[in-house]
Amino acid sequence: MTLHALAAGPVVDPTSASGVFSLLWLVIALPAAGALVLLLGGKRTDRWGHWLGVGTVAVSFVISLVLFFSLLGRDESDRSIGQHLWTWFSAGDYKVGLDLLYDPLSALFLMLITGVGGLIHVYSVGYMEHDPRRRRFFGYLNLFVAAMLTLVLGGDYVVVFLGWEGVGLASYLLIGFWQYKDSAAFAAKKAFVVNRVGDIGMALGVGLLFATFGTTSFAGVSKLAPQASGATLTAIGFLLLLAACGKSAQFPLHTWLLDAMEGPTPVSALIHAATMVTAGVYLITRSNFIFELAPHARTGVAVIGCITLLLGAIIGCAKDDIKKTLAGSTMSQIGYMILASGLGVAGYAFAIFHLLTHGFFKANMFLGAGSVMHGMEDDVDMRHYGALRKAMPVTFLTFAMGYLAIIGFPGFSGFWSKDKIIETAFENNTIVGLCALIGAGITGFYMTRLMLMTWFTDKRWRENVHPHESPAVMTGPLVVLAALSVLGGLLLLGDWIVDWLSPVVGEHPEGHLAIPGIVLSLIVLVVVAVGIATAWFFVGRNEVPDVAPQRVSPVTRAARAELYGDAFYDAVLVRPGERGAGHMVTFDHSVVDGAAEGLGRSFNGLSGGLRLLQNGYVRSYALSLLGGAALVVAALLVVNI
Amino acid sequence: MPVTPFIVLSALLFSIGAVGVLVRRNAIVIFMCVELMLNASNLALVTFARVNGNLDGQIAAFFVMVVAAAEVVVGLAIIMTIFRTRRSASVDDASLLKY
Known part of the structure; x- marks a missing residue:
């Protein structure tokens, strides 16, 4: 099979933003500024902070709507708009610009994030009314919205990665928002660590893209993708799939999502149901020019989707916690989206539609x-x-x-x-x-x-x-x-x-x-x-x-235990890790500390011995003086003769 | 002028003084032995000055005398004080400054 037998995805070729589209950066900048004011402003912003949080997202939504309708008015072949803000960093020929890409896909995401996000902000005004840290909550929410918008607007994999990590941070902060609860703090940590595993996939994938194509922008990669070898593209596809699994709570990195329900409920709705967890679907759909050329990776995507959609649904059946049932359902529904995006061109649109x-x-x-x-x-x-x-x-x-x-x-x-x-x-x-x-x-x-x-x-x-x-x-x-x-x-x-x-x-x-x-x-x-x-x-x-x-079938028991996903990781990773850490502690205490303290102890003993020379008797000092002088004289004689 | 008898005498005196410092316990006697050592070295100095025919050794001997005088003043004062407080002039009793 030659490469040409495979249908390459469409090439991303944005035109420069002008007119109303030059407002694109504001969509991100407004919530980002809101987060900055709320998080740095301190108690002064307590009284009106939540309305500022709602306002920034609402204005972003209005801009998104305006942009959407302007895009609707354009010719179908001319609906990809790029905005270059500044060059982020460059090394030799490699340049990463803070580039935004506004096209039909990001347009839909923009409206979903700012629209649903705005509604959830309004809801949170009521839900968090009696929480003394409500202002901080809105600061984090705004931070999340800004990061998520960066993720879907980035025109370069590195910019997407920036948003990718930003939403991870916001998710961590918000899951652990009630950090005085041990369970919340633990859940936040777990979400963060499991997400890191996926992020390794993202980082390696972007690195491999750079190594292969010398560029990481969507425009560049989509143009050059057909020239790369099939194995490389498959590897990139699987790495991006790993990234998607982490962020979208897909098997085998699904275990964090159920615990993430420790966060306030608006967070569960916004981040762990409607937007952030769908980032994996976005990444795969956006990278369609790679997945189209890597059928094996696409099969992997579909299989992961299938497994997760059944896994999440089965877990959802056995939970008595209303939020965990919904979380299982979220996993399952995202499984549907991942499955659809694994089906290739036939499925991308439906994945986004279901999203x-x-x-x-x-x-x-x-x-x-x-x-x-x-x-x-x-x-x-x-x-x-x-x-x-x-x-x-x-x-x-x-x-x-x-x-x-x-x-x-x-x-x-x-x-x-x-x-x-x-x-x-x-x-x-x-x-x-x-x-x-x-x-x-x-x-x-x-x-x-x-x-x-x-x-x-x-x-x-x-x-x-x-x-x-x-x-x-x-x-x-x-x-x-x-x-x-x-x-x-x-x-x-x-x-x-x-x-x-x-x-x-x-x-x-x-x-x-x-x-x-x-x-x-x-x-x-x-x-x-x-x-x-x-x-x-x-x-x-x-x-x-x-x-x-308690007397239930093994299937129910397994579903209650989340199909032993946590138990498996506990047995395979967590407990061996703890044991390894325990051994390291022993090693540190015995060998490292032993060497350092042993050195100190030996000097201590030596000086203890030497100390005895100071016996307080003048005559012994005089004898050593005389002996010393005799030695010096003898040495002089030896040298002179 | 034969040099050897003077130097031998000087060495003899110095050795007597040194042994005295090491073996005696009475601070006053030790002091006298120190004086003996100083004077032995003075004898050596003036002998060599005479041999060399210049005044360097003589001047050095004067310096030694001055230092010895000053030392005696301070040393005797210390010995007096120790004797007053401890009713003893034995240097072995004054052995508190140790480990």
């Missing part, structure tokens, strides 16, 4: 969960919920919209996006398609279980808990996100999103499906219905036990 709709409905449900926690004294155990639909009607209705969207109820946004991915998967490979199909059924199960345990069944509230609806500042964003969850499917109207993204990811090929699409949709619906019915059979029919039953 957007998932951003809407998952943010909606996370914020809904936050609203529930707000009313339930921060209790996250669904076994303590039940029959909340009357106590919190608005949250219930908006949550129900998100629920219908994620299970893929016809007409809702998730129906369109997930259906397309399953369809494309079947076009590609039956096994992959079956995985996606089974995943949809399990999604129906765990989401219905969550719905029943939270909103229906009997009251199982603890004493002194009086559920109440959240204030308007929190329900407002919920309503908007619920509307988006319902209407998100409109993006697919007339294949709009597919055409919109085709300049970035290439023309969508015609699929060949053995059965008509409508039949497949019906099959998916039946599978989902089976999942829902099973959930009702197990949860809705009977009383929900107050404590999780």
Whole structure:
């Protein structure tokens, strides 16, 4: 097989920004400035800081909208705009400019990040109202938004890496926001360390890009990619996949996401559901010019997606913590996106489509969960919920919209996006398609279980808990996100999103499906219905036990233990690491300290011996004086003779 | 003028003084032995001055006398003080300055 047999991805060839597009840098600069003011301003900004945080993101959103519509007005072949801010660093011929790239792909991301991000900022004003460190929280949120925008706007892998690390930092700071809790501090550390593993992939991948092409800009790499050898491109592809696995919590680096739920709920919604965890999908889609030429790497991407979508769904089934159930679901849904982006040109657009709709409905449900926690004294155990639909009607209705969207109820946004991915998967490979199909059924199960345990069944509230609806500042964003969850499917109207993204990811090929699409949709619906019915059979029919039953099948036990992912890493990495560190401590204490202290002790002993010469008797001093003088005289005599 | 008898005498005196310093315990006697050593060296100095026919040795001998006088003043004062406080002039008793 020659290289030319493979279809190269479209070349990135941005035109210089002018007119309204010269405002592009402001989209990043505003939240960055907000973060700077809030984090350096100290207590002076406590009173109005949160509104500043909301304001910067809101203005960024307005600019994003303006830019989007300007881009819409341009010719399809002319929708890639680059803005060179300054040269970041250069060495010889190699130059890294702080270049921004605004094209149909980043345009969608810009609106998702600033739009959903803005709504979550508004929500946080209410959610964090009683937290004395609310200003700092908004500073971190703004920092996150700025870093995430850098990630999706960077026109060079190195600039993307800057944003990549920035979101990692913000995620760390926000997971550990309640750092006085040991569990939060531990979860933050874990997220950071696991992410580092992925970042190694990113750093090595970018390094290999530089070594191969002598440039790391998207424009340069996309032009030169067809000239590189297949093995090199496959290696780059796998390294970028490793990076994506870390950031997007994909198998085998998925273990941090469930613990990341220790952070405040708006953080879970913004960073660990809607935006940051989708960065891996963005990276793969953006690097389509490499993955198109590296079919093995693409297969790896699809396989990882398949594994994770089932893994996350199974974990979601067994968790009693509402946020962890949603986190498992997030892993699973991102698995769908990764799977779709592993399917190549046929899947990129649907990966991004599902990313957007998932951003809407998952943010909606996370914020809904936050609203529930707000009313339930921060209790996250669904076994303590039940029959909340009357106590919190608005949250219930908006949550129900998100629920219908994620299970893929016809007409809702998730129906369109997930259906397309399953369809494309079947076009590609039956096994992959079956995985996606089974995943949809399990999604129906765990989401219905969550719905029943939270909103229906009997009251199982603890004493002194009086559920109440959240204030308007929190329900407002919920309503908007619920509307988006319902209407998100409109993006697919007339294949709009597919055409919109085709300049970035290439023309969508015609699929060949053995059965008509409508039949497949019906099959998916039946599978989902089976999942829902099973959930009702197990949860809705009977009383929900107050404590999780202990006599359960091994499958349930495994799912509760997160399929032993943590146990595996504990046994293979953490405990040997601790043992190794213990040995190093012993080595340090015995050998290193022994050498240093032994030297000191030997000098001590020597001086202790020498000290005895000072006996205080004048005559002995006189004798040594005389002896010394005699020695000197004798030496002189010897020399002279 | 024969030099050897003078030098032999000087060496003899110096040795007596040195041995005295080392073996006697009474501070006053040790002091006298030190004086003996100084005077032995004076004798050597003036002998050699005579041999060489210049005054260098004589002048050095004067310096030694002056130093010896000064030393006696200070040394006797110290010995007096020690004797007053400890009722003893034995140097072995004054052996507190040690490890």
